[in-house]
Amino acid sequence: MHIEISNLVKEYATLRAVNQVSFSVNDGGIIALLGPNGAGKSSLVRMLVGLTEPDSGEIRVESEGKSYPHLPDGSFGYLPEDRGLYQDRTLKQNLIYIGQLRGLEKAEIERQLDHWLQRFELTERANEHLKQLSKGNQQKIQLIATLLHRPPMVILDEPFSGLDPVNQEHVLTVLKELKAEGVTILLSAHQMDLVERLADEFVLMNCGEVIAKGSLDAIHNQLADRQQIHFSFSRQVETGALQSLALDNLQSNAAGTHFEADVDLNAPLDELLKQVAACGPLQEFRRHRKPLHDLYLSAVRSSTATQEIRS
Numbered sequence: 001m002h003i004e005i006s007n008l009v010k011e012y013a014t015l016r017a018v019n020q021v022s023f024s025v026n027d028g029g030i031i032a033l034l035g036p037n038g039a040g041k042s043s044l045v046r047m048l049v050g051l052t053e054p055d056s057g058e059i060r061v062e063s064e065g066k067s068y069p070h071l072p073d074g075s076f077g078y079l080p081e082d083r084g085l086y087q088d089r090t091l092k093q094n095l096i097y098i099g100q101l102r103g104l105e106k107a108e109i110e111r112q113l114d115h116w117l118q119r120f121e122l123t124e125r126a127n128e129h130l131k132q133l134s135k136g137n138q139q140k141i142q143l144i145a146t147l148l149h150r151p152p153m154v155i156l157d158e159p160f161s162g163l164d165p166v167n168q169e170h171v172l173t174v175l176k177e178l179k180a181e182g183v184t185i186l187l188s189a190h191q192m193d194l195v196e197r198l199a200d201e202f203v204l205m206n207c208g209e210v211i212a213k214g215s216l217d218a219i220h221n222q223l224a225d226r227q228q229i230h231f232s233f234s235r236q237v238e239t240g241a242l243q244s245l246a247l248d249n250l251q252s253n254a255a256g257t258h259f260e261a262d263v264d265l266n267a268p269l270d271e272l273l274k275q276v277a278a279c280g281p282l283q284e285f286r287r288h289r290k291p292l293h294d295l296y297l298s299a300v301r302s303s304t305a306t307q308e309i310r311s
């Protein structure tokens with residue numbers, strides 16, 4: 001399956017929630033939609049699954065030699081932002097119902113139910129009403145409902161919401177397992193640190209627009225204006241010599257052995273390494289990549305400022 005999204009626009013009354021968004025999704029791998037509240041992620045996902053239609057632009061889904069304007073029914077699992085299972089029914093009743101809706105045979109439903117309840121450590125609770133479960137466990141049942149029919153593609157709107165760190169890790173592991181099985185995953189999330197470890201591709205959105213997209217390397221190239229280096233010496237060195245190098249914001253520890261500094265994105269690091277090594281007995285020299293979280297925050301701030309100037 002291949003998805004091509006081109007210049008997509010969605011408007012609600014006077015608000016343009018999705019503005020000229022373009023990106024593509026290839027088979028396999030995990031693609032993450034990131035953006036602050038109101039960035040337009042759910043609006044985009046709803047068009048992708050065919051719940052709403054774009055005002056302009058195009059979604060083209062190529063699957064088994066055919067082309068569709070949204071993901072064809074039955075080809076995907078969808079965890080919506082508004083969760084919808086029956087609170088007064090047991091986990092088992094809810095999931096059997098979902099399995100029947102998806103057209104699964106009784107034996108297959110039982111098989112999948114056993115597998116997923118065990119995988120999410122909820123087997124013992126199968127006969128409890130959904131409302132008896134914590135928010136996090138309810139979220140896991142919602143995920144099972146999305147995965148029960150083993151779709152080749154899953155669309156997850158905020159799969160980590162309501163989960164504690166232990167369960168976030170658990171879901172992360174399950175998503176990695178699905179990826180290893182060849183499932184394509186498109187998810188929206190706010191948990192940068194988790195998403196950075198999980199996704200292969202990223203689409204960063206703000207105020208309806210894409211502000212950066214691609215692999216982590218590509219995002220760094222698009223958003224980082226500086227890079228940070230860390231280096232250390234086996235004994236104290238005079239900072240005088242270091243200060244004459246092209247290093248900004250040079251900081252050292254109290255012992256004068258460990259340093260960090262900002263350098264230009266295009267600075268030749270090999271050359272810099274030689275210059276730093278000439279200042280003392282160098283132990284370590286490494287480039288430190290800003291976490292996605294930091295890149296994202298500064299990009300969202302500057303993109304919001306640009307939008308405010310424009311409007």
Ligand SMILES: Nc1ncnc2c1ncn2[C@@H]1O[C@H](COP(=O)(O)OP(=O)(O)OP(=O)(O)O)[C@@H](O)[C@H]1O
Pocket residue numbers: 012013015017035036037038039040041042043044081
């Ligand atoms: N059905 C609707 N009618 C009117 N406005 C809407 C509708 N759905 C979303 N919006 C508005 O469109 C903008 C984008 O909303 P959307 O839910 O797509 O963002 P989001 O990135 O998913 O946000 P969140 O992370 O909070 O879920 C918001 O300003 C929202 O208020």
